Amino acid sequence: MTRLTLATRRSALALAQSRAFARALVEASPGLTVGELEVVTSGDKITDRPLQEVGGKGLFVKELEEALLDGRAHFAVHSYKDVPAVIPDGLVITCVPRREDPRDVFITRTGATLAELPAGSRVGTSSLRRAAAIGLARPDLVIVPLRGNVDTRLRKLDEGHVDAIVLALAGLRRLGLERRATEILDPAVMLPAIGQGALGIECREVDAETQSALAPLDDPETSVRVAAERGVMVALGADCRTPVAAHAVRTDEGLWIRAMIAEADGTRPRMGERRVAWPSVAAEATRVGLDLGQELLRA
C-alpha cells in the first residue's frame, strides 16, 4: 500500500483539479492512496495588483516546489500556464495529463457576445494577452484591470463592476460553471495562453517511485503540444511583461502551432504559425515553438 501526498493551492479551482487528478490516479492504481497538503502561495496573497507588475516568476508555484524539496509532499499539481519556463534544479514535470479545452470564454450579464457588446463597455481582465486580443477585435471597448479567483471575477461581473470578463473554459468546467460562459472565443480571435487547460504534475527528480505511480496518467500528445507552446515562451527569456499567446494542436499532418507576441502595451501584435510533422519527442516540439517565437520577436 503506497501513500502519496500531493501539494495544492487552496483556491476552489486548484482544489477541484488536484482532487480530480488524485481520483483518476487512485482509479488507475488500485492500492494507492493520496493525501493532500494545502499550500498558500505568494500569488494567492497578492490580489490587488496585476501580477506582471509584481514581477516575480512562478508566484503560484514556488511554495509548492518548496514543499516538494522539503519532502512534505511527493508531487504538486499546477495549472501548467502558471509554471515558469525554468524548473528549479532537482525537480521535474513528470506527468502531463490529457488536456482540457484550452480556449477562452467571454462572459457578459446580458448575453451579448464580444461582437455585440455596446461600444464603451468595460471588460475586466488583468491579462496582457486577453487585453491585446480584445483591443484588436473591439478597439471601442474599455479594458479595466480585474484579478482574483474565478468566483471573485464572476462576482465582479454580476455586481456590475464590469460588463464582461474573459476566463479559461477549462477552469469553468473544472468548477462545474461552464453554463456561465456566454461565448467560446475562437483561437483566431483570442489565442489561448501557453499551456492553458493543461496540468503539470511536478515531483523530485530522484523520486522514481512517485514518477512511476504518476506515469499512467501522462498524455504524450498533450506533452508535445504544451512543449511547443512553451518554446514560444522560452524565446522571450525572463520577460513576463510581453503579451504572448500560443496554441498547438495535432492535425492529420502533424503539429500546427499558432503564436502571438505584442508590445507590452498590447500594440503591434505579430502572429505567426508553423506546421511540421508530429514531433517524436517534446524537446523537438520546443524547438519548433522557440523558432516561431524568435521569428515573431525579430518581426
Ligand SMILES: NCc1[nH]cc(CCC(=O)O)c1CC(=O)O
Ligand atoms: N489565470 C489564473 C488561472 N490559472 C489557470 C486557470 C484555469 C485555466 C487553466 O487551467 O489553464 C486560471 C483561470 C483563468 O485564466 O480563467
